[in-house]
Amino acid sequence: DIQMTQSPSTLSASVGDRVTITCRASQSITRWLAWYQQKPGKAPNLLIYETSSLESGVPSRFSGSGSGTDFTLTISALQPDDSATYYCQQYNTYSFTFGPGTKVDIK
């Protein structure tokens, strides 16, 4: 199975800050990576697919980049509503593993 790692595991930032989360795959997944946001007690919500495509309805402050094994999710200007846990997921090779998550808190 492809192993996914994320860093940092937690981060605390202020409103308006630029935030970057990194996701790394144990082998190449080309561009088959998605990012999800999950708030406590809620189902995950798709933010980004195919590395950099923004899901409909998702604010443009979210963006994704990368290829191969290294990927990033960037929030250009953090908002209070962005407090959540963020997961990456590869869907290049079964089983379609998720990263362990990055919890984002607002200072």
Add this chain to the structure above:
Amino acid sequence: EVQLVESGGGLVQPGGSLRLSCAASGFTFSNYAMTWVRQAPGKGLEWVSCIRGRGDDSYYADSVRGRFTISRDNSQNTLSLQMNSLRAEDTAVYYCAKTRGTNSCGSELNSWGQGILVIVSS
């Protein structure tokens, strides 16, 4: 509007069985692969299983292969997960999710149900 509603969760003893269902609406169900994802209490997301739109192929995580069976009834727009030989480590919220890709499991999950809790305990 896509709607996915899970049911069938609850408390079951180790070694027991449980069948989860997911009722889908708002899209042409047979056109899309469907996935189960679970989340143990306080933990991250774990991909469990996926079945293609026509039901002609399915895939499992190593942790559940041989114990869980995914199936679908396209005439009833229903996805199911039969869970046998349950273990304490299967305790989790189980989500059903729709893939974006038509008939392909290798696609992002663009709609999710609210989740259903399964507790495996004596």
